[in-house]
Amino acid sequence: MTSGTLPQISASQVESPDSLVARFGPERPLVLDSGVELSPLQIAYQTYGELNAARSNAVLVCHALTGDQHAANVHPVTGKPGWWSTMVGPGKPIDTDRYFVICSNVVGGCLGTTGPASINPETGKPWALTFPLVTIRDMVRAQAMLVDFLGIDELFCVAGGSMGGMQVLEWAASFPERVYSAMPIATAAIHSAQNIAFSEVGRQAIMADPEWRGGRYLEAGTRPAKGLAVARMGAHITYLSEEALHRKFGRRLQDRSAPTFTFDADFQVESYLRHQGEAFVERFDANSYLYVTRAMDYFDIAGSHDGILANAFRGTRTRFCVISFSSDWLFPTGNSRSVVHALNAAGASVSFVEIISDKGHDAFLLDEPELIATTSGFLAAAARKRGI
Amino acid sequence: MTSGTLPQISASQVESPDSLVARFGPERPLVLDSGVELSPLQIAYQTYGELNAARSNAVLVCHALTGDQHAANVHPVTGKPGWWSTMVGPGKPIDTDRYFVICSNVVGGCLGTTGPASINPETGKPWALTFPLVTIRDMVRAQAMLVDFLGIDELFCVAGGSMGGMQVLEWAASFPERVYSAMPIATAAIHSAQNIAFSEVGRQAIMADPEWRGGRYLEAGTRPAKGLAVARMGAHITYLSEEALHRKFGRRLQDRSAPTFTFDADFQVESYLRHQGEAFVERFDANSYLYVTRAMDYFDIAGSHDGILANAFRGTRTRFCVISFSSDWLFPTGNSRSVVHALNAAGASVSFVEIISDKGHDAFLLDEPELIATTSGFLAAAARKRGI
Known part of the structure; x- marks a missing residue:
C-alpha cells in the first residue's frame, strides 16, 4: 500500500530533497473536511533518533505556516539549520538520544508532501487552484496516516x-x-x-501579481515572486514584537550616514524586510501559501464541538503543557489562556507557562532559556511517568 | 504673488473639486528639507466659519496619511461626510460658529496640492518619482505659506x-x-x-504592481490599482484594534451559512478589507501614497534637536492637549507619553488624556464622547484665555 523510500521527484515544486516519502495509493485516500477524497497522497518526512522496541518514544513535531519537515537537520534548500534545531537534537528538550522524532511536511505544503504544486495524475498538470482546500484537521489526518504507516499506535508527545x-x-x-x-x-x-x-492581505498580494496567472504559474514556467515577497514582508512584521524591531533596528540607517531622500531602503528595517521577502520566494510555493493560510483561517476547534472548546477535550488523559510568550501579539497569551480554561473545564492535566520575552511570536523558534527549561522539564516528567 | 481662486485643474490627478487653491510662483518657492526648491506650488484648501476682525480665531486642522482638505464638508469624490465632521462644525468641539477653520491638502498629496501627480512645468509631464521627497516639516512649511497668504499671524489652534x-x-x-x-x-x-x-510593505505592494511602471503610470494612462489596494488593506488592519475587528466581524461568514472551501471572501472581515482596498484606489494616487508614507518614516523631531525631544519645545508658550487611545497599537499611548514628558521637561502647559476605547487608532475619526468632551473643554478654556 505504501512505501518509505528515498525521495522521488514528481514535479519541480514538490521535490523533497533528503527526505523520506510515504506514498498512499487510491485504496487509501485522505478524506478531507470538504468531503473531497485526495488521492494519491505522498507525505515527505524526516525522522531523528531511534524508535524503541515498545514503540512508545515517538514524538511528532508539527511545523508552522512556512516551516517544513526539516526540523533538526541542515535545510537542503537554504543550507541553514533546521527550524527547531534549538529544541530537537541530542541533549535538547526533544532529545533525539531518547525519543524517536518525526516531522512531516503538511498536506497542501510544498516540500514533498502533496499540495497545489503537485501533479494531478488525472490531468498530468500541477493541481494549482484545482487542489482541494485542506484544513488543520486534514493535516492531522494525513499525519495520522503516516504514524500508522510507521507502525506507531500512540505518540509520546505531539x-x-x-x-x-x-x-x-x-x-x-x-x-x-x-x-x-x-x-x-x-x-x-x-x-x-x-x-x-492578515492572511487575506497576504493572499491578495499574491493574487494581485499578474505572474500568479490565476494560480497556473507553474504551467507558464513563471512565479508570482513579487506578490509572494510582499505577503512575506507583511507577515514577518507580525512575527516580531514592536520592542524586538526597535531593539534590532530602531531607526538606524543602512550603510549611510543620512537619509537619501529617495525610496531606497534607507532604514535597516526596510532592508531586512526586503531580504526576508526575497529569501522566502526561493523556498516556498505561492499557491501553498494560499492553501496553508486558508487552513489556519478555517481553524476553530470549538466550532466543531457545539461552540464549547472544553467539549473537544472531555475525558482526555493527555498531559498538556501550554506555552505562550508575553510579547506575542499574533497569538497573544489570551489565546493560550482560553485553551487552558477549556482544558481545566474538561478536567485535563495542564501546565501553563507564559514566558516573559520581548521577542514576539517568533520566540518559539529561538533559543529562549525558559522555553528550553519548561519543555525539558515537562517532557522528562512525562517520560518518567510513561516509563521511557 | 498668489491668488485665492476657485479650483483650476492642472492635471487629471490633481483636481481639487470644490476647494480653494492658493498658488505660489517662482519668486516664492518652498524650500524643502532635502534642499530642493519646489516651485510652482499650489495648495488646495477648505475653510469653514469666519475669520474675526482680530484675526485671532483661526484653527488649522491637519489631515492624516490618506485624508485631505475635506474635513467637514461632503467629500466631492466619495460623497461621504468629511473625515472630521464629528469634530468640526457648528456646535462641534472645533466650533465653526466661533472659529475660522482651515484645512489644506498636504504637499505631496493628490487632491489639489502639488504632488507627484502634478505636472512638472519643465517637462509638461507628471512629476512621478522625479517629484522631490517631502517631510512633515515641509508639509508644515507649506501650510505656513498658506496661513501667511490668508493674512494670519497666529493660529488659535493647530x-x-x-x-x-x-x-x-x-x-x-x-x-x-x-x-x-x-x-x-x-x-x-x-x-x-x-x-x-508597515509603510515599507505598502510601498513594496505598490511598486510590485507592473502597472506602477516605475512610477510613470499616469503617462501610460494606467494605475497600479491592485498594488495600492493591497497596501491599503494591510494598513487598514493597523488602524483597528483586535477587539474592534472581533466585535465588528469576528469569524462571521459573508452571505453564506458554511465555508465554501474556496478562496472567496468567506469571512466578513475579508469582504470588508477587499472593499476598503477597492474604495481607496478610487480616491487616492499611488505615488502620493509612497511620498506621504515616506514623510512619516523620516519624522523624528528629537533627531533634529540634538536627540532631545524637550529641546524642540523649550520656552514654548503654546498650550498643549495631548490625547491617545488605549487600544491604539499603531501609535500607542507610550508615544504620547514621551511627548508629554518632553513638554513637561520643557516647562510647557500640557493636558494629557488617554481615552479608554477599544476602537484602535481610528478612534480619533469616530464619535468618541470622551474625545468630544476633552477637546471641547480644552478649546473653550483656551478661547476664554485668548479672549475669543
Whole structure:
C-alpha cells in the first residue's frame, strides 16, 4: 500500500530533497473536511533518533505556516539549520538520544508532501487552484496516516508552535487516545478576525501579481515572486514584537550616514524586510501559501464541538503543557489562556507557562532559556511517568 | 504673488473639486528639507466659519496619511461626510460658529496640492518619482505659506490625528510663536521601526504592481490599482484594534451559512478589507501614497534637536492637549507619553488624556464622547484665555 523510500521527484515544486516519502495509493485516500477524497497522497518526512522496541518514544513535531519537515537537520534548500534545531537534537528538550522524532511536511505544503504544486495524475498538470482546500484537521489526518504507516499506535508527545500548535490541539481533540502528552506553543484554538485579515492581505498580494496567472504559474514556467515577497514582508512584521524591531533596528540607517531622500531602503528595517521577502520566494510555493493560510483561517476547534472548546477535550488523559510568550501579539497569551480554561473545564492535566520575552511570536523558534527549561522539564516528567 | 481662486485643474490627478487653491510662483518657492526648491506650488484648501476682525480665531486642522482638505464638508469624490465632521462644525468641539477653520491638502498629496501627480512645468509631464521627497516639516512649511497668504499671524489652534498630529507637533516646534494651542491626537514625535516596516510593505505592494511602471503610470494612462489596494488593506488592519475587528466581524461568514472551501471572501472581515482596498484606489494616487508614507518614516523631531525631544519645545508658550487611545497599537499611548514628558521637561502647559476605547487608532475619526468632551473643554478654556 505504501512505501518509505528515498525521495522521488514528481514535479519541480514538490521535490523533497533528503527526505523520506510515504506514498498512499487510491485504496487509501485522505478524506478531507470538504468531503473531497485526495488521492494519491505522498507525505515527505524526516525522522531523528531511534524508535524503541515498545514503540512508545515517538514524538511528532508539527511545523508552522512556512516551516517544513526539516526540523533538526541542515535545510537542503537554504543550507541553514533546521527550524527547531534549538529544541530537537541530542541533549535538547526533544532529545533525539531518547525519543524517536518525526516531522512531516503538511498536506497542501510544498516540500514533498502533496499540495497545489503537485501533479494531478488525472490531468498530468500541477493541481494549482484545482487542489482541494485542506484544513488543520486534514493535516492531522494525513499525519495520522503516516504514524500508522510507521507502525506507531500512540505518540509520546505531539509538539509545535503557531500553526504547529494548532495541529497539536487538533491531534489531542481528534485522537486523544493516541497522544500521551501535548505541547501547543504560541498558538490558539481559533484563528482571530485580525489574523484572518492578515492572511487575506497576504493572499491578495499574491493574487494581485499578474505572474500568479490565476494560480497556473507553474504551467507558464513563471512565479508570482513579487506578490509572494510582499505577503512575506507583511507577515514577518507580525512575527516580531514592536520592542524586538526597535531593539534590532530602531531607526538606524543602512550603510549611510543620512537619509537619501529617495525610496531606497534607507532604514535597516526596510532592508531586512526586503531580504526576508526575497529569501522566502526561493523556498516556498505561492499557491501553498494560499492553501496553508486558508487552513489556519478555517481553524476553530470549538466550532466543531457545539461552540464549547472544553467539549473537544472531555475525558482526555493527555498531559498538556501550554506555552505562550508575553510579547506575542499574533497569538497573544489570551489565546493560550482560553485553551487552558477549556482544558481545566474538561478536567485535563495542564501546565501553563507564559514566558516573559520581548521577542514576539517568533520566540518559539529561538533559543529562549525558559522555553528550553519548561519543555525539558515537562517532557522528562512525562517520560518518567510513561516509563521511557 | 498668489491668488485665492476657485479650483483650476492642472492635471487629471490633481483636481481639487470644490476647494480653494492658493498658488505660489517662482519668486516664492518652498524650500524643502532635502534642499530642493519646489516651485510652482499650489495648495488646495477648505475653510469653514469666519475669520474675526482680530484675526485671532483661526484653527488649522491637519489631515492624516490618506485624508485631505475635506474635513467637514461632503467629500466631492466619495460623497461621504468629511473625515472630521464629528469634530468640526457648528456646535462641534472645533466650533465653526466661533472659529475660522482651515484645512489644506498636504504637499505631496493628490487632491489639489502639488504632488507627484502634478505636472512638472519643465517637462509638461507628471512629476512621478522625479517629484522631490517631502517631510512633515515641509508639509508644515507649506501650510505656513498658506496661513501667511490668508493674512494670519497666529493660529488659535493647530489640531490633527495620526500624521495630522505629527504636523501639529512640528508646527509647535517650528513656529512656536504662531501656535496659541495645539492638539496632537493619536500620534508620535518619531515614527517607530514597526511603523516604518508597515509603510515599507505598502510601498513594496505598490511598486510590485507592473502597472506602477516605475512610477510613470499616469503617462501610460494606467494605475497600479491592485498594488495600492493591497497596501491599503494591510494598513487598514493597523488602524483597528483586535477587539474592534472581533466585535465588528469576528469569524462571521459573508452571505453564506458554511465555508465554501474556496478562496472567496468567506469571512466578513475579508469582504470588508477587499472593499476598503477597492474604495481607496478610487480616491487616492499611488505615488502620493509612497511620498506621504515616506514623510512619516523620516519624522523624528528629537533627531533634529540634538536627540532631545524637550529641546524642540523649550520656552514654548503654546498650550498643549495631548490625547491617545488605549487600544491604539499603531501609535500607542507610550508615544504620547514621551511627548508629554518632553513638554513637561520643557516647562510647557500640557493636558494629557488617554481615552479608554477599544476602537484602535481610528478612534480619533469616530464619535468618541470622551474625545468630544476633552477637546471641547480644552478649546473653550483656551478661547476664554485668548479672549475669543
